[in-house]
Amino acid sequence: MQVVIGIALVLAAASVAGAGPLDTPGAMKALNCSACHGFAGQSAGDTMPILAGLWPEYFKKAIADYASGKRPSTEMEPYAKQVIQFGVDDYAAYFGGLKREPTKIAVDATAAGRGRAAAQPCVICHGPDGRGDRAKLIPDLAGQPPGYLKNQMMLFREDKRSPGDPSLKAIKELMKSLSDDTMSDLAAYYSSVR
Amino acid sequence: MARMTRRQFLTTSTVSAGALAVAGLSGCALFRGETDATNRRRVVVIGGGWGGATAAKYVRLADPSIEVVLLEPNSKFVSCPFSNLVLSGARAIGALTFGYGGLGDYGVKVRHEMATAIEPDAKRVRIGDGTLAYDRLIVAPGVDFQVEQVEGLAAAQDTVLHAWKAGPQTVALARQLRAMPDGGVFVLTVPPVAYRCPPGPYERVCQVAWYLKTHKSRAKLIVLDANQNIVSKTALFRAAWQAYPNIEYRASNKVVKVDAAAREVTTDFGDKVKYDVVNLIPPQRAGTIAVQADLVGADKRWCEVNHLTFESVKAPNVHVIGDSTIGLPVPKSGNVANAMGKVAAVAIVHRLNGKQPPELAPGNTCYSWVNDREAIAVVNTYKIENGKVVQIEQKLTPGQSAAVAQNSLGWARSIWNDVVG
Numbered sequence: 001m002q003v004v005i006g007i008a009l010v011l012a013a014a015s016v017a018g019a020g021p022l023d024t025p026g027a028m029k030a031l032n033c034s035a036c037h038g039f040a041g042q043s044a045g046d047t048m049p050i051l052a053g054l055w056p057e058y059f060k061k062a063i064a065d066y067a068s069g070k071r072p073s074t075e076m077e078p079y080a081k082q083v084i085q086f087g088v089d090d091y092a093a094y095f096g097g098l099k100r101e102p103t104k105i106a107v108d109a110t111a112a113g114r115g116r117a118a119a120q121p122c123v124i125c126h127g128p129d130g131r132g133d134r135a136k137l138i139p140d141l142a143g144q145p146p147g148y149l150k151n152q153m154m155l156f157r158e159d160k161r162s163p164g165d166p167s168l169k170a171i172k173e174l175m176k177s178l179s180d181d182t183m184s185d186l187a188a189y190y191s192s193v194r
Numbered sequence: 195m196a197r198m199t200r201r202q203f204l205t206t207s208t209v210s211a212g213a214l215a216v217a218g219l220s221g222c223a224l225f226r227g228e229t230d231a232t233n234r235r236r237v238v239v240i241g242g243g244w245g246g247a248t249a250a251k252y253v254r255l256a257d258p259s260i261e262v263v264l265l266e267p268n269s270k271f272v273s274c275p276f277s278n279l280v281l282s283g284a285r286a287i288g289a290l291t292f293g294y295g296g297l298g299d300y301g302v303k304v305r306h307e308m309a310t311a312i313e314p315d316a317k318r319v320r321i322g323d324g325t326l327a328y329d330r331l332i333v334a335p336g337v338d339f340q341v342e343q344v345e346g347l348a349a350a351q352d353t354v355l356h357a358w359k360a361g362p363q364t365v366a367l368a369r370q371l372r373a374m375p376d377g378g379v380f381v382l383t384v385p386p387v388a389y390r391c392p393p394g395p396y397e398r399v400c401q402v403a404w405y406l407k408t409h410k411s412r413a414k415l416i417v418l419d420a421n422q423n424i425v426s427k428t429a430l431f432r433a434a435w436q437a438y439p440n441i442e443y444r445a446s447n448k449v450v451k452v453d454a455a456a457r458e459v460t461t462d463f464g465d466k467v468k469y470d471v472v473n474l475i476p477p478q479r480a481g482t483i484a485v486q487a488d489l490v491g492a493d494k495r496w497c498e499v500n501h502l503t504f505e506s507v508k509a510p511n512v513h514v515i516g517d518s519t520i521g522l523p524v525p526k527s528g529n530v531a532n533a534m535g536k537v538a539a540v541a542i543v544h545r546l547n548g549k550q551p552p553e554l555a556p557g558n559t560c561y562s563w564v565n566d567r568e569a570i571a572v573v574n575t576y577k578i579e580n581g582k583v584v585q586i587e588q589k590l591t592p593g594q595s596a597a598v599a600q601n602s603l604g605w606a607r608s609i610w611n612d613v614v615g
Contacts, residue, residue, distance in 0.1 A: 045604030
């Protein structure tokens with residue numbers, strides 16, 4: 001009896017052969033991304049953003065900016081060029097179609113509380129929970145790894161991300177007014193938003 | 195892998211749980227040399243390192259109806275990346291050591307046994323007295339050492355350590371370094387290319403030099419490099435070494451002999467160098483089973499492969515990935531092996547389902563720590579041109595920094611998860 005059930009299940013399994021979770025062009029092309037950004041864009045590390053759930057147009061802007069050096073990054077510039085080489089639309093559609101699971105990197109609740117209190121100036125653009133504004137390509141910060149969020153704030157402060165871009169003047173001025181500790185608190189807060 | 199993703203994966207592959215139960219019923223019979231009673235497709239993977247473990251997992255992810263058996267004699271995966279930091283004491287070996295249990299969640303059957311031979315005509319692998327049939331075989335045995343190239347090394351391997359496969363030798367070399375007298379001489383030898391991890395010896399130089407500078411200020415580190423210059427990240431390592439006046443670097447000094455009793459190595463010029471501790475990294479070739487199965491080229495060292503599928507040019511239905519390969523413009527790195535594992539897995543699943551494999555290319559992200567808190571990096575990406583892997587770009591960090599070191603920690607956490615998580 002056990003064998004019969006087993007064989008039936010084998011046949012059922014055979015019928016779905018090839019229909020695994022990698023069976024789209026974007027999923028296969030994105031396999032190189034998973035070394036750093038995790039399988040299905042769910043980054044396990046603290047310094048790499050979670051790609052799952054990124055709006056396709058935001059993903060494509062980020063790739064274009066990394067490839068051109070507007071967002072300078074030793075790691076991302078070559079990979080962005082590879083993504084463009086293989087077809088950025090496939091990657092963008094794949095990651096955009098996945099749901100972002102919040103980072104597993106733990107943050108200090110007290111720091112997150114301080115961050116929430118300090119987040120008033122951020123709300124103007126990123127919204128009350130940091131969910132961003134898709135039409136303006138202002139990113140959704142909620143649940144991203146804290147290390148990544150803090151790094152971006154520091155890059156803005158030092159004018160190393162999109163240097164000279166007039167549309168980012170306000171955030172850069174804001175970042176110059178923040179201490180490292182406040183940046184850590186803000187990162188903890190937005191990382192912890194569920 | 196993150197918990198959510200694993201759950202998600204298991205949800206998508208509930209059908210295969212029954213298939214696994216059946217395979218369990220027939221598994222023992224297969225090991226007695228009988229033919230496969232079911233018509234399930236089976237992929238066998240030899241070697242559970244960065245390439246093999248990744249490939250095993252991704253075949254299952256791509257098609258859960260395919261049975262995957264991974265043959266790996268070691269019970270634990272120990273990461274070579276970051277193992278140089280065990281020598282300086284900046285990391286513990288336990289932080290680099292992982293079980294293979296995570297692969298079981300994907301339905302990979304991990305057997306801690308040694309594949310002893312490959313029989314490509316019969317499409318089976320020999321394991322001791324038994325055999326295991328395959329539809330596709332992935333050979334990922336990493337490197338083995340050409341001990342015979344260094345006179346006296348074969349008899350001295352208990353004390354003359356390579357520590358070039360992370361594990362007990364890493365811990366033993368760290369112990370030798372700690373026990374070395376202040377004022378002593380540590381000799382580190384770099385093998386001629388090609389060898390596993392081009393920047394690895396020079397990162398190790400940094401870590402040993404940092405340890406000596408911090409704990410044994412009168413000691414010296416002599417580097418005997420068989421190559422004409424630092425092989426990888428040359429300018430960045432040169433800059434980092436400015437902080438270590440205790441390094442004496444000698445290029446084009448190939449070590450050909452070791453005398454453990456006299457504590458002395460000899461170079462190909464006949465120069466003799468005394469040591470208190472030696473770290474002799476021998477010349478390398480593809481893992482022994484690849485050589486024995488004649489998957490290697492005329493040089494008897496490395497395996498040539500198809501750039502799109504990693505099929506051996508010498509044996510049908512056999513794919514070779516990772517450090518054992520040659521002919522692609524990629525370094526022998528863990529990240530590249532991981533990428534090759536995915537490309538090969540996708541190609542195999544396509545072939546087993548009668549489809550044309552897509553054109554995918556690897557990438558390489560490679561960090562080296564130059565002291566206890568700063569690192570440098572090189573990144574390479576590739577495309578496919580006329581069926582061959584071609585580099586798109588190589589980029590180096592402008593200098594060493596703590597930020598790069600932080601990125602390396604994120605990379606490690608993520609890629610270890612990708613390989614065995």
